[in-house]
Amino acid sequence: MPLPAALQARLAKRGLIKTDEPEKENTDANQVSSGKCPNTSNPYHECSEYCRKRWGSPAETNTNEAHYQQMMLPPGWFLVPDNTSGASYYWNTMTNQVSWLHPLNPKAQITNPVMSDGRGHEVMPNTAIPSPLVGSDEREQVLNIGKHPSLVKGSQKKMQAAVKRKQQEQEARARKKKMDDLDPLDPAAYSDVPRGTWSTGLVDKGDAKTGVDTTANGPLFQQRPYPSPGEVLRRNAAIKS
Amino acid sequence: MSYVLQHLHNGWQVDQAILVEEDKAVVIRFGHDWDPQCMKMDEILYGIADKVKNFAVFYVVDISEVPDFNKMYELYDPCTVMFFYRNKHIMIDLGTGNNNKINWALEDKQEMIDIVETVYRGARKGRGLVISPKDYSTKYRY
Numbered sequence: 001m002p003l004p005a006a007l008q009a010r011l012a013k014r015g016l017i018k019t020d021e022p023e024k025e026n027t028d029a030n031q032v033s034s035g036k037c038p039n040t041s042n043p044y045h046e047c048s049e050y051c052r053k054r055w056g057s058p059a060e061t062n063t064n065e066a067h068y069q070q071m072m073l074p075p076g077w078f079l080v081p082d083n084t085s086g087a088s089y090y091w092n093t094m095t096n097q098v099s100w101l102h103p104l105n106p107k108a109q110i111t112n113p114v115m116s117d118g119r120g121h122e123v124m125p126n127t128a129i130p131s132p133l134v135g136s137d138e139r140e141q142v143l144n145i146g147k148h149p150s151l152v153k154g155s156q157k158k159m160q161a162a163v164k165r166k167q168q169e170q171e172a173r174a175r176k177k178k179m180d181d182l183d184p185l186d187p188a189a190y191s192d193v194p195r196g197t198w199s200t201g202l203v204d205k206g207d208a209k210t211g212v213d214t215t216a217n218g219p220l221f222q223q224r225p226y227p228s229p230g231e232v233l234r235r236n237a238a239i240k241s
Numbered sequence: 242m243s244y245v246l247q248h249l250h251n252g253w254q255v256d257q258a259i260l261v262e263e264d265k266a267v268v269i270r271f272g273h274d275w276d277p278q279c280m281k282m283d284e285i286l287y288g289i290a291d292k293v294k295n296f297a298v299f300y301v302v303d304i305s306e307v308p309d310f311n312k313m314y315e316l317y318d319p320c321t322v323m324f325f326y327r328n329k330h331i332m333i334d335l336g337t338g339n340n341n342k343i344n345w346a347l348e349d350k351q352e353m354i355d356i357v358e359t360v361y362r363g364a365r366k367g368r369g370l371v372i373s374p375k376d377y378s379t380k381y382r383y
Contacts, residue, residue, distance in 0.1 A: 209312065209315070210312070210313065210314075210315050211312075211313030211314060211315075212341075222334075222338070222340050223332065223340070223369070223370050225329070225330040225331075225332055225341070225369055225370075226313065226314050226323075226330040226341055227313065227330070228256075228259065228325065228328045228329060228330060229252065229255045229256040229259055229310065229325075229328075230256040230259075230260065230328065232252070232309060232310050232313045232314070233252045233253070233256055233309060235313065236252075236309055236313075
């Protein structure tokens, strides 16, 4: 009696039943035979625990770099051995930019070389310097040789989109600040009355229309006495001064 | 002894006139002597001044000559009568909605005597607001 495929696989994994290897081997023979994760060509893929277990290639964690090392260099780039560290880096003879990783690798940090006098130590981000990937169309096409165009374009697009988003955010913030400045319901926003200040509209002692307590309302409203004549004279003097 | 309505010619005089009266209600008519409504009111005040001389004194203030109080006391009417007792403004509920003053000319002398007496009695008891013996709301006037 044939077991369901999933159950069969699980039992086989635990060693409870004998697997009929040849049948399964045929289904994904090309992948198993290669002995490495089929996603190595995907630059966004990082081999996880499952990959290592499934494909049994712990040495292949560095496949991305290895993969890029095999790729053709864009025009102007050369692989240069570094005397001090023993490793080799990539150098663009046209723009004098350097990168430890392959320039087509999206992880690559393409920077200006550190000055020999030892002053230019800061590492410029990739976005600041025009990357060789950003160029005319035909050049881009050249660069994309051996790579899925969506990947190359996508990484570039992502970078540009990030910059654009940042600009938009700043603009939105500036706009919001400007909006905050003036309440749309403020008469100054829709008419030509001057902009009021904090104390505008509050009854000042100087321009009070009456001597009674203007803050009293409700049942107290009709019980607000006028100040005595002496008080009125004092207030008038205070207003004048 | 004759009682004529005394005129007060500046703010200081008004202040002093009220301050010096220790045990009398001070009734001040704000307006213009030439105003017909004020003339009517002055006639009544003059007529009762002798009768209420024990507990009230009357003064007349020209609001053009003494404009100090126009704003604070809201003296917009041609004739306004206000009551003070011991340097305190005494309000009177006349039923008109404005408890601060009588801003029309009364027609009956006895009514004015009653009002002044009510103000004096209430003020003596420390009341800031007294109730007029007669309701002067329009319901009763017309």
